[in-house]
Amino acid sequence: MEDTEKLLTVITSNDKKEFKDFIDEMHPVDVAILLDSLEDEELLRFHDMSEDEQMAEFLEQANESFQTRFLMLLNFEAVIKLFSFMSNDDKADILGNLPIRMRKDLLKMMKQSDTIKLEELLGYDEKSAGGIMTTEYIALRGDLTALEALMKVKQIGPKTEVIETIFVLNEKKELVGTADLRDILTAPEEQNLYDIMDENLISVHPDEDQEEVARLVSKYDLKAIPVVNNKRALLGIVTVDDIIDVIVEEQTEDILHMGGVSSEERVDSTLGTSIRKRLPWLFINLATAFMASFTVGLFEDVIVQVVALAAAMPIVAGMGGNAGTQTLSVVIRSIALGEVELKKNWKLVFKEIALGIVNGAATGIVTGLILYLKYGNPYLGLIIFAAMIGNLVIAGFFGFLIPLLLKVAGIDPALASAIFLTTATDVFGFFLFLGLAKSFLGFLV
Amino acid sequence: MEDTEKLLTVITSNDKKEFKDFIDEMHPVDVAILLDSLEDEELLRFHDMSEDEQMAEFLEQANESFQTRFLMLLNFEAVIKLFSFMSNDDKADILGNLPIRMRKDLLKMMKQSDTIKLEELLGYDEKSAGGIMTTEYIALRGDLTALEALMKVKQIGPKTEVIETIFVLNEKKELVGTADLRDILTAPEEQNLYDIMDENLISVHPDEDQEEVARLVSKYDLKAIPVVNNKRALLGIVTVDDIIDVIVEEQTEDILHMGGVSSEERVDSTLGTSIRKRLPWLFINLATAFMASFTVGLFEDVIVQVVALAAAMPIVAGMGGNAGTQTLSVVIRSIALGEVELKKNWKLVFKEIALGIVNGAATGIVTGLILYLKYGNPYLGLIIFAAMIGNLVIAGFFGFLIPLLLKVAGIDPALASAIFLTTATDVFGFFLFLGLAKSFLGFLV
Numbered sequence: 047m048e049d050t051e052k053l054l055t056v057i058t059s060n061d062k063k064e065f066k067d068f069i070d071e072m073h074p075v076d077v078a079i080l081l082d083s084l085e086d087e088e089l090l091r092f093h094d095m096s097e098d099e100q101m102a103e104f105l106e107q108a109n110e111s112f113q114t115r116f117l118m119l120l121n122f123e124a125v126i127k128l129f130s131f132m133s134n135d136d137k138a139d140i141l142g143n144l145p146i147r148m149r150k151d152l153l154k155m156m157k158q159s160d161t162i163k164l165e166e167l168l169g170y171d172e173k174s175a176g177g178i179m180t181t182e183y184i185a186l187r188g189d190l191t192a193l194e195a196l197m198k199v200k201q202i203g204p205k206t207e208v209i210e211t212i213f214v215l216n217e218k219k220e221l222v223g224t225a226d227l228r229d230i231l232t233a234p235e236e237q238n239l240y241d242i243m244d245e246n247l248i249s250v251h252p253d254e255d256q257e258e259v260a261r262l263v264s265k266y267d268l269k270a271i272p273v274v275n276n277k278r279a280l281l282g283i284v285t286v287d288d289i290i291d292v293i294v295e296e297q298t299e300d301i302l303h304m305g306g307v308s309s310e311e312r313v314d315s316t317l318g319t320s321i322r323k324r325l326p327w328l329f330i331n332l333a334t335a336f337m338a339s340f341t342v343g344l345f346e347d348v349i350v351q352v353v354a355l356a357a358a359m360p361i362v363a364g365m366g367g368n369a370g371t372q373t374l375s376v377v378i379r380s381i382a383l384g385e386v387e388l389k390k391n392w393k394l395v396f397k398e399i400a401l402g403i404v405n406g407a408a409t410g411i412v413t414g415l416i417l418y419l420k421y422g423n424p425y426l427g428l429i430i431f432a433a434m435i436g437n438l439v440i441a442g443f444f445g446f447l448i449p450l451l452l453k454v455a456g457i458d459p460a461l462a463s464a465i466f467l468t469t470a471t472d473v474f475g476f477f478l479f480l481g482l483a484k485s486f487l488g489f490l491v
Numbered sequence: 492m493e494d495t496e497k498l499l500t501v502i503t504s505n506d507k508k509e510f511k512d513f514i515d516e517m518h519p520v521d522v523a524i525l526l527d528s529l530e531d532e533e534l535l536r537f538h539d540m541s542e543d544e545q546m547a548e549f550l551e552q553a554n555e556s557f558q559t560r561f562l563m564l565l566n567f568e569a570v571i572k573l574f575s576f577m578s579n580d581d582k583a584d585i586l587g588n589l590p591i592r593m594r595k596d597l598l599k600m601m602k603q604s605d606t607i608k609l610e611e612l613l614g615y616d617e618k619s620a621g622g623i624m625t626t627e628y629i630a631l632r633g634d635l636t637a638l639e640a641l642m643k644v645k646q647i648g649p650k651t652e653v654i655e656t657i658f659v660l661n662e663k664k665e666l667v668g669t670a671d672l673r674d675i676l677t678a679p680e681e682q683n684l685y686d687i688m689d690e691n692l693i694s695v696h697p698d699e700d701q702e703e704v705a706r707l708v709s710k711y712d713l714k715a716i717p718v719v720n721n722k723r724a725l726l727g728i729v730t731v732d733d734i735i736d737v738i739v740e741e742q743t744e745d746i747l748h749m750g751g752v753s754s755e756e757r758v759d760s761t762l763g764t765s766i767r768k769r770l771p772w773l774f775i776n777l778a779t780a781f782m783a784s785f786t787v788g789l790f791e792d793v794i795v796q797v798v799a800l801a802a803a804m805p806i807v808a809g810m811g812g813n814a815g816t817q818t819l820s821v822v823i824r825s826i827a828l829g830e831v832e833l834k835k836n837w838k839l840v841f842k843e844i845a846l847g848i849v850n851g852a853a854t855g856i857v858t859g860l861i862l863y864l865k866y867g868n869p870y871l872g873l874i875i876f877a878a879m880i881g882n883l884v885i886a887g888f889f890g891f892l893i894p895l896l897l898k899v900a901g902i903d904p905a906l907a908s909a910i911f912l913t914t915a916t917d918v919f920g921f922f923l924f925l926g927l928a929k930s931f932l933g934f935l936v
Contacts, residue, residue, distance in 0.1 A: 305820020375750020380758040
């Protein structure tokens with residue numbers, strides 16, 4: 047907080063020297079966070095005082111909404127100026143979030159060469175390998191010697207994101223391997239890259255989903271993964287630090303989806319946003335709640351005669367929901383980690399069913415005893431015992447299959463699974479318990 | 492699968508040449524995965540055929556349970572042999588998972604110098620910065636020139652995990668900055684590291700929680716973060732690829748905990764494991780289910796007179812649970828990302844309450860109308876309308892505060908929040924709805 051005030055005083059005092067000192071002793075990421083809290087006119091003053099190169103860096107580090115907000119304050123010349131200090135993929139990411147009109151106009155004002163490259167980058171889905179890749183990398187021909195390669199690295203290095211991994215191309219410009227800078231440094235000067243490189247290539251296509259890219263990078267502990275087209279031409283690379291953002295983003299999505307929040311919401315989102323993101327989901331839940339309610343309605347005659355059922359039935363439904371959610375979260379997580387597939391692992395459903403029997407019996411016997419002691423009727427206890435086993439089996443069965451089936455159907459398991467599951471456990475839970483009660487009504491009244 | 496068979500035939504045929512070809516064309520990570528599926532005697536034959544250096548690499552790439560299983564098959568001499576090709580931190584990680592007796596014996600057999608280093612590493616909590624750091628890095632004195640530094644990098648480079656970032660120490664061996672290899676490559680040969688380095692240091696203490704380390708690395712897009720003690724002496728570094736493992740691990744934990752699975756379980760865990768990890772949690776849920784059930788029990792007299800209540804009450808409780816879970820997942824996620832704190836953000840609870848009123852009114856009016864149409868009694872509709880608003884406010888209130896309070900109390904919000912929340916929404920939901928019904932009983936019968 048006090049940082050913001052300090053910055054404001056520095057800006058208003060308009061003391062260039064003090065401004066520079068303040069900026070220089072801060073990490074660009076932190077400056078970017080500070081800027082996010084400034085008013086428009088303060089931002090403009092900040093922009094006037096800072097050098098374009100620095101300003102460009104802060105902008106790269108800032109979040110998307112700030113990037114858009116800030117650039118829309120500037121005239122096009124100023125924007126182009128800042129862009130001139132940015133890499134093409136950063137420019138593409140920023141342009142991608144600008145209003146189409148503004149994007150088009152900006153592209154018109156840029157160098158023809160840049161425009162072509164940028165429009166190509168803008169063409170990729172932002173959640174695909176092409177959308178997150180950077181075009182700042184070192185690719186060298188395999189017939190270069192270690193010494194020549196090192197010279198190239200010195201030249202190009204400062205403009206690239208990764209220098210530890212050098213990508214090796216053959217004379218047809220196809221990616222044929224990667225060379226570790228360590229090995230280049232230690233290799234005999236005249237040895238050529240073909241002999242130094244590792245041909246064991248792991249690469250992705252530009253349209254590969256970012257989640258799959260993240261899986262590969264973390265599985266093989268890669269520092270960067272090359273993005274190639276069908277002709278094996280190198281289009282760009284995805285670096286491990288971008289992968290971290292992908293993983294965090296995907297996980298956030300999963301957790302919110304499992305919680306029934308339809309899309310990215312932060313704790314400080316506006317009331318309106320929160321309503322839009324949560325209310326539709328609540329209405330879907332309401333529909334399933336009514337299905338459960340109608341199921342209970344079918345047995346009102348039984349409940350009137352044995353009102354204890356009304357008090358006991360939430361236990362059966364609730365426990366089914368809990369057990370099902372346990373299975374669900376394990377399966378959804380395994381899907382996200384690429385550990386489970388319906389075709390390969392369907393047999394595991396039997397384990398979940400067995401689990402339902404064991405856990406259902408264990409919790410059911412306790413429940414049955416308590417109800418027996420409370421209402422003095424052993425049959426009520428037996429009925430709930432049976433119903434619990436039945437509902438936990440159903441919970442295991444659906445908890446395992448629903449997410450895998452949704453995955454096959456191309457629907458995000460994290461988002462839709464819980465609804466189907468609770469519908470199943472509620473409806474079956476009430477139906478099983480009250481149905482049993484109805485059939486053995488004689489023993490209960 | 493067919494890979495495994497291929498490997499088996501190669502092993503049994505005992506054809507060294509074929510064996511080598513097979514291994515060389517595979518990525519070590521994939522070999523490690525293959526080995527996990529072999530029987531003990533097959534593993535031993537594999538070990539006999541492979542060179543120790545390769546074997547050591549496969550072992551480093553394998554998962555912890557395999558590392559332990561495999562090493563326990565070998566005699567100590569063979570283990571020490573493999574260790575001689577591993578970095579200290581890999582050794583420490585593996586030793587940490589071995590039976591204490593075996594660990595002690597192995598440590599005794601190693602070089603005094605190694606033993607000391609390893610015991611120091613084994614001392615750190617495995618989920619702390621010290622526990623995940625590597626000791627293979629390049630640290631140079633700041634008074635070295637760019638040229639001298641480059642020579643050092645060539646020497647030490649091959650034995651380190653990161654060469655892009657060089658850590659700069661002063662004559663007191665304190666960490667004073669980091670130098671980017673790019674800048675060293677491009678700097679004038681006689682310029683010394685002090686002038687090249689970036690003093691803007693972000694570092695952690697060895698006892699820092701790995702989650703916090705991950706937050707810093709992803710926030711500042713670091714390739715590696717130095718771990719220093721209070722004297723600012725460099726103890727090790729945590730590299731970004733280890734951070735990915737940390738993030739994935741922590742996220743898995745969060746999702747499973749939110750689903751009510753007490754700890755790491757995979758979809759293919761044994762039935763016994765699954766029971767142990769889920770049943771205790773189900774019993775806790777059972778206790779809360781009984782609290783809800785007893786609440787209903789208090790109103791059995793009302794239900795007997797207006798049995799429609801039995802069918803309607805699950806809706807109120809269920810919707811409260813759903814709305815609360817939405818709030819919960821947003822808050823838990825924000826906590827994980829370090830975006831929210833009780834002290835700083837408690838005011839946001841009012842937003843959640845407002846959200847409860849709006850969403851409660853929206854879903855409540857629909858529910859009320861449907862019940863009115865179904866049972867022809869407008870008061871039943873009004874009562875459930877009021878109860879829904881009330882319960883969704885309660886859901887927002889507790890959904891927001893519970894995880895933040897647990898965090899303050901040092902309890903994992905993801906693990907315990909849901910239980911408290913559903914207890915609140917169930918008990919209050921039933922109590923509100925049935926309580927209102929009781930007070931306005933006259934209008935209902």
